Amino acid sequence: MKKLLYFSAVVTLAALPFASMAAQELMSGQTGQLREAGTVSANNARNLDDLEDKLAAKAKEQGATGYVINSAGGDNHMYGTATIYK
Numbered sequence: 352m353k354k355l356l357y358f359s360a361v362v363t364l365a366a367l368p369f370a371s372m373a374a375q376e377l378m379s380g381q382t383g384q385l386r387e388a389g390t391v392s393a394n395n396a397r398n399l400d401d402l403e404d405k406l407a408a409k410a411k412e413q414g415a416t417g418y419v420i421n422s423a424g425g426d427n428h429m430y431g432t433a434t435i436y437k
Contacts (some may be wrong), residue, residue, distance in 0.1 A: 374410035376403065377417040377436065385416055385436035396429035408435045 376393075391409040398401035403424055410418040415435035423431035 359373060371393040374415045374435070375405055375417045376407065377419050387414065388415060388435050388437040390421070390432055390433045390434050391418070392430070394425075394428065394430040395427075396431075399429060402431050405430060409433075410435045 373433045391413060393402055393405035393409060396405055397429060403420070406420060408416060410433060413435055414437065416437055419435040420431060420433045423429060
Protein backbone atom coordinates (compact mmCIF):
# COMPACT_ATOMS: atom_id res chain seq x y z
CA MET A 352 0.00 0.00 0.00
CA LYS A 353 2.83 2.40 0.84
CA LYS A 354 4.50 1.66 -2.48
CA LEU A 355 1.32 2.60 -4.32
CA LEU A 356 1.06 5.82 -2.33
CA TYR A 357 4.68 6.76 -3.09
CA PHE A 358 4.25 5.89 -6.75
CA SER A 359 1.13 8.08 -6.97
CA ALA A 360 2.95 10.97 -5.32
CA VAL A 361 5.92 10.68 -7.69
CA VAL A 362 3.70 10.56 -10.78
CA THR A 363 1.70 13.58 -9.60
CA LEU A 364 4.80 15.63 -8.83
CA ALA A 365 6.43 14.67 -12.12
CA ALA A 366 3.39 15.91 -14.06
CA LEU A 367 3.32 19.36 -12.44
CA PRO A 368 5.97 21.05 -14.65
CA PHE A 369 4.24 19.86 -17.81
CA ALA A 370 0.84 21.12 -16.71
CA SER A 371 2.17 24.62 -16.08
CA MET A 372 3.56 24.86 -19.62
CA ALA A 373 0.25 24.09 -21.34
CA ALA A 374 -2.09 26.72 -22.75
CA GLN A 375 -5.01 27.32 -20.39
CA GLU A 376 -8.65 27.30 -21.35
CA LEU A 377 -10.11 30.76 -20.73
CA MET A 378 -13.68 31.97 -20.46
CA SER A 379 -14.76 34.75 -22.84
CA GLY A 380 -14.36 37.47 -20.19
CA GLN A 381 -10.94 36.28 -19.01
CA THR A 382 -8.88 37.33 -22.03
CA GLY A 383 -7.93 40.64 -20.37
CA GLN A 384 -4.79 42.13 -21.92
CA LEU A 385 -4.11 39.10 -24.12
CA ARG A 386 -4.35 39.65 -27.85
CA GLU A 387 -6.16 37.36 -30.23
CA ALA A 388 -3.63 35.40 -32.29
CA GLY A 389 -5.77 33.18 -34.53
CA THR A 390 -7.81 30.02 -34.38
CA VAL A 391 -7.17 26.30 -34.14
CA SER A 392 -9.44 23.39 -35.00
CA ALA A 393 -9.55 19.71 -34.16
CA ASN A 394 -11.62 16.75 -35.28
CA ASN A 395 -12.03 12.99 -34.81
CA ALA A 396 -12.19 13.31 -31.03
CA ARG A 397 -13.92 10.50 -29.13
CA ASN A 398 -15.62 12.79 -26.58
CA LEU A 399 -15.58 16.39 -25.31
CA ASP A 400 -12.59 15.81 -23.02
CA ASP A 401 -10.58 14.40 -25.93
CA LEU A 402 -11.60 17.37 -28.09
CA GLU A 403 -10.51 19.82 -25.39
CA ASP A 404 -7.15 18.03 -25.08
CA LYS A 405 -6.61 18.22 -28.86
CA LEU A 406 -7.48 21.92 -28.98
CA ALA A 407 -5.18 22.63 -26.01
CA ALA A 408 -2.32 20.77 -27.71
CA LYS A 409 -2.78 22.73 -30.93
CA ALA A 410 -2.95 26.01 -29.00
CA LYS A 411 0.30 25.11 -27.23
CA GLU A 412 1.95 24.27 -30.59
CA GLN A 413 1.05 27.78 -31.77
CA GLY A 414 2.64 29.29 -28.65
CA ALA A 415 -0.66 30.45 -27.14
CA THR A 416 -1.02 31.47 -23.51
CA GLY A 417 -4.71 30.60 -23.52
CA TYR A 418 -7.64 29.66 -25.71
CA VAL A 419 -11.42 29.99 -25.79
CA ILE A 420 -13.44 27.16 -27.32
CA ASN A 421 -15.87 28.65 -29.84
CA SER A 422 -17.69 25.60 -31.13
CA ALA A 423 -17.96 21.87 -30.59
CA GLY A 424 -20.20 19.30 -32.17
CA GLY A 425 -20.56 15.86 -33.65
CA ASP A 426 -21.94 12.50 -32.63
CA ASN A 427 -19.38 9.72 -32.93
CA HIS A 428 -16.53 11.98 -34.06
CA MET A 429 -16.35 15.32 -32.25
CA TYR A 430 -15.00 18.45 -33.92
CA GLY A 431 -14.46 22.00 -32.73
CA THR A 432 -12.65 25.32 -33.00
CA ALA A 433 -10.97 27.64 -30.51
CA THR A 434 -9.60 31.18 -30.61
CA ILE A 435 -6.03 31.38 -29.28
CA TYR A 436 -4.56 34.26 -27.28
CA LYS A 437 -0.97 35.32 -26.66
